[in-house]
Amino acid sequence: MIRTVGAALQGRFLRGLAASPDGTAIRTASAALGYAEAHERALALAGALLAHAGGPPGAVGVLGGKSPQTYTALLAALYAGATVVPLHPGFPAARTRRMLDLPGVRAVLADEEGLAALAPLGGPDGLDLPVLAPGLDTGAFRRIPVSARDALTEPRPAGPDDVAYILFTSGSTGRPKGVRITHGAAAHYFRLLDARYDFTPADAFSQTFDLNFDCAIFDLFCAWGAGATVHTVPPQAYRDLPAFAAERGLTVWFSTPSAITIVRRLGGLRPAALPSLRWSFFAGEALRCSDAADWQKAAPGALIENLYGPTELTVTVSGHRFVPDVPAAHVPHGLVPIGALHEGHDGLLLGPGGPADVATAAVGAEGELCVTGPQMTPGYLDPVDGEGRFLEHGGRRWYRTGDRVRRLDGGELAYLGRVDSQLQVQGRRVEPAEIEHALRGCPGVDDAVIVARSNDGVTELVAFYTGTPVPPAGLAGELRRSLPHDLVPRYYRHLPEFPLNANRKTDRKALEERASAG
Template sequence: MDEMTDGAAYGLHGRFLRGLALAGDGEALRADGRSVGYRELHRTALAWAGALLEAGGGRPGVIGVLGNKTVGAYTATLAALYTGSAVVPLHPGFPEARTRQALRAAGVTALVAAADAAPLLPGLLGPDSTLPVLVPEVPGAGTVELRPDQALDAPRAVEPGDTAYILFTSGSTGRPKGVPVSHSSCAFYFQQVEKRYDFTPDDVFSQTFDLTFDCAMFDLFTAWGSGGTLVAVEPGALFALPDFLAAQRVTVWFSTPSAIRLVRRTGGLTPGALPTLRWSLFAGEALKAEDAADWQRAAPAATVENLYGPTELTITITAHRWDPATSPGACVHGAVPIGRVHDGHDWLLAGEDGTPAAPDAAEGELWVSGPQSTTGYLHRADDAGRFPRHAGRIWYRTGDWVRRAPDGELTYLGRIDHQVQVQGIRVELAEIDHAVRGCAGVEDAVTVATRDGDALELVVFYTGEARPPAQFARQLRQTLPPGTLPKHYEHLPALPLNANRKTDRTGLTARAEALVGRRPAAR
């Protein structure tokens, strides 16, 4: 292959060029009720990229993409990469103030808006904005003109250390933290993916994640890197998932574990209900053993895996392959192991005081150093304590407490800030969640901690059958240590999810604060 077809000089977007070489006449994308082929998507991205470079004086910059899970948003993402610029996905459903913060923090030099996001531009940018804006699907809506003579002949090459994309995560100060991810980190990551999976041009990949969630990059660039087809999955599809997967012929599924519970509630997890799947991957929150087992029965031809990785470590950094015979026995508090850290990285466990533990420590906060790690946040003030230097290298402190099994696999126990002290006893909230899920009639549960004066109170939110708090207290006394019993229980029809479709712990904590103090505790 020459440089163009192998994509080596083109970083992350080189994976699309590989797919173009493998399946040029194939289907690259299904969204908005449309099907777009590889050649058409490539030509359109080159045209949009040329217009963006013309507006920017021919120099790469930082390009925001305002859109989500539409043909326009996917094309804009590829076009921005084709310019050699860093891409900043921006969700049209997020508050304007947050999006404006991201635009400023990333130093966005141009913006591409999908058709459905165009009406948001006046309120987002204001009347005095000089930011170049391309709205290619809505003539006259932007300030950048799209002309045929501007189209690039080929994508712009990049350097390995150049930033491929910037994503924003929650910040403790209320200001989102920008995470720049380099082309070299992406290249190393997708090398690990190719070693682990046997994706081909015949595969059809789900795309459940919003583009502001880093797992969406897995969907796009594993599908396109293998010459496969990417299928946008709207939330409503989960209510009739067997029919959707069959109609779309999906072979590779990737979502948060919360999707499993929703599909179960709608009757879609009956044995053999998902026969088209070859691979089923889950990430973003703890995968429960019962959920993995139920999904495996519904998708008997699929290999099920639990993936783990914060944004700062380029999508996912560990993987555990579910084995119905051995995995249940390796679970801790009902959570499936997250597996081993990718080859080529160093990792260690640190104690509660934030210092590296002994090499044989069984539990601790996971620190990782290696090629998938970002070197720091966009604003170095956000780095505080997250990127310590130890043993001559920089590490990323994940903030996740894990347990090491004798075979070297890791199990996720929870966030450090989900470990609380109740009457002098350290409590893993994940352990309480697991215990509550074992109570009759309970489908799912999340425990949060809040204060009632000087006392720390545990509040359980649960789904399934509503039960009197006293019944919970009686049953949980049989499994939880004295002093760790929650005193407050709140029944919900479903656990709320945040924008990334993870359980909204922040919202539940706020709700707990309102509940505690005005409701009698369980006895």
């Protein structure tokens, strides 16, 4: 296996350094860090890691907030040839401990916020792990010293099969699953993005995602590959996003669709309120056509794309460029399509019968989307987590996404919902997205989420909605105009806003718990 720097993920930062040597690589709420300075710092930290390890550093944790130190640490781990394990300082200590133990993390790079999160794991009977945090007190943890004599002169190379980073997703059991992403998968992904988008050193990217969310990889390495600047977006920026975007000169926006609801509620989706944007991307959950249309009015100069892809397929594996006023048949349940799969990838649809029930490739076919291609993970850290997630078919290995889709014209796909979100009500298979779409069409309703609860063994539908409070009888009456009687929820609960999880997606699990509590 040939190892190079240029084809590795860290090679994209070197491209940015060459294109914008005097430019700013990252700007946070309190500081800015240039390409040249970040490069030199990363070389020094990488050298310290290698000197301490006495050889290849293996898996290295990066634990911190959105600080210059954290982004430099990410770069340094890659420069050292390590496998990066991004960690979130807001996670419970027990969860962080598992994320350190499972990949066999041998060292942690941390900022001040990361050290505070790591502290509960230290002590005489705690985790014995060296920590690299220049200028900070590492407490009970062994300090990795930084010396100018150890600094690298250039980043270490990596091969296509080497693991660039490991991200953890939530499994059905509640314990995190470690997903391995290789340098080769990342190289294929960014090669396609470079061909599709026209990013330049003049661009200013938002970063709404935390580093443990794979969409952050898109922000960083699209920007850094072009010599552009990444701007972290603090929570308070949403109070007046147009002002923040204008002050930072944002040209590229990327967030979950839930951010649109937040910006709208706070008055930031006025016509032409976001004139500097020329690209807007959304991923992580279904994008409603109405939300995309509202964002388009606020950002009339932006091209909007709905991106799709589970972590196991390297950030995103398809994309659809939004165009208003498309036929209803092309947007089931009022959701923007997820587009065609990336070049080099194939998809097949599984019916209810599982592996023996493969749907045809005809337009209109529906089923669970399975994908194979160069962006697919080589597997989970714990092989047990892969049981049922991969399919052998036609002599090839496929990843089962768990998402139901419909084939559209031109090779595009429409998202219908999660396979495991389908409900059985009085023997009828119910798709929550269908009811949610109908409920959003009711007067006074802005957004809707449908969940189920069990009442003495009977499945009942509970509707949560935002907007103007409406009498339940009025909502039920409106829904009966378009839905079969047994699809009309019995219970309706108005909320000022939906709860969001750590990745700023609508927290359906929290709504399910609220429904079950009565």
